[in-house]
Amino acid sequence: MNRVAVVTDSVASLPQEVVDKYNIHIIPVRLTIEGKVYRDTDEYLPPEVVHEFQKLSQIDTTPWPPEFYFQEYEKLSQKADNIVHVVCFSQFTSTISLAKAGAHMAREAMPHLKVEVFDSATTTMAQGFIALAAARAAANGKGIDEVIKAANAVKSKVNSIFAFDTLDYLARTGRINKLAAWASSLLKVKPLIGLSQGEAHPLSLVRSWSQAIRNIVKAMRGSIESEEPLHVAIMDVECPHEAEELANMVKEQFQPAELYITQFTPVMQIVAGPDILGVAFYCGE
Numbered sequence: 001m002n003r004v005a006v007v008t009d010s011v012a013s014l015p016q017e018v019v020d021k022y023n024i025h026i027i028p029v030r031l032t033i034e035g036k037v038y039r040d041t042d043e044y045l046p047p048e049v050v051h052e053f054q055k056l057s058q059i060d061t062t063p064w065p066p067e068f069y070f071q072e073y074e075k076l077s078q079k080a081d082n083i084v085h086v087v088c089f090s091q092f093t094s095t096i097s098l099a100k101a102g103a104h105m106a107r108e109a110m111p112h113l114k115v116e117v118f119d120s121a122t123t124t125m126a127q128g129f130i131a132l133a134a135a136r137a138a139a140n141g142k143g144i145d146e147v148i149k150a151a152n153a154v155k156s157k158v159n160s161i162f163a164f165d166t167l168d169y170l171a172r173t174g175r176i177n178k179l180a181a182w183a184s185s186l187l188k189v190k191p192l193i194g195l196s197q198g199e200a201h202p203l204s205l206v207r208s209w210s211q212a213i214r215n216i217v218k219a220m221r222g223s224i225e226s227e228e229p230l231h232v233a234i235m236d237v238e239c240p241h242e243a244e245e246l247a248n249m250v251k252e253q254f255q256p257a258e259l260y261i262t263q264f265t266p267v268m269q270i271v272a273g274p275d276i277l278g279v280a281f282y283c284g285e
Contacts, residue, residue: 005080006084006131007084007131011124011264022138031060040265082147083116163191163277203219237263
């Protein structure tokens with residue numbers, strides 16, 4: 001047995017059919033509200049609960065402790081000799097340090113097991129595309145070094161763009177400047193933010209979703225510099241019509257090799273708030 005198991009976090013927002021096809025192991029992100037721990041799944045956090053939690057002024061998104069990751073790796077060791085865990089970028093969460101501690105525990109307990117914790121330097125479906133590339137390599141029988149190489153190839157190319165109705169929710173968790181959130185709310189504008197290689201950068205301010213969609217496509221066009229096949233994922237929170245409109249425009253203008261439409265997970269909806277439209281994309285085989 002020399003199989004490589006690929007793991008990623010629920011915030012990668014991978015469509016379930018992709019998870020099933022490539023046997024990707026999903027670890028649900030942890031959310032703690034008033035001392036109660038919730039897992040990032042629709043079962044634990046149905047829409048009515050998400051809406052209630054969005055109203056709270058304080059939420060705790062502290063990741064699982066190392067022992068939790070150790071237990072996950074231990075279970076996977078029964079069917080794989082190698083594990084690659086693609087995690088959300090380190091500037092956004094402390095998951096990577098805790099997962100690495102869990103990986104160290106796993107190696108101590110199971111010397112035959114190799115566990116690599118891979119910092120995606122991104123999140124949502126950009127992270128998902130990196131995990132998917134790793135899983136495709138693993139499915140083709142590649143060893144752990146080649147699986148990591150495949151993940152790095154996508155990591156170096158993938159970009160994300162997000163349009164937010166408000167930044168207030170991200171400011172609440174300290175993930176964005178509160179002054180910027182206040183200014184965007186005061187001006188009643190929707191900020192567009194790009195994320196690439198672990199760096200978030202403002203792109204533009206718009207007043208309508210139609211403007212947001214046009215600006216997302218414009219930003220995509222400015223970022224696509226390759227003739228290689230284009231891979232796209234469109235994500236939304238309570239913006240299904242806008243997501244469909246963006247998907248149609250992307251199909252018309254770019255003819256992507258693959259296109260997924262997916263939703264942010266419950267914890268992402270609680271942390272980032274309602275009414276979000278996003279796209280992740282890269283060019284490559």
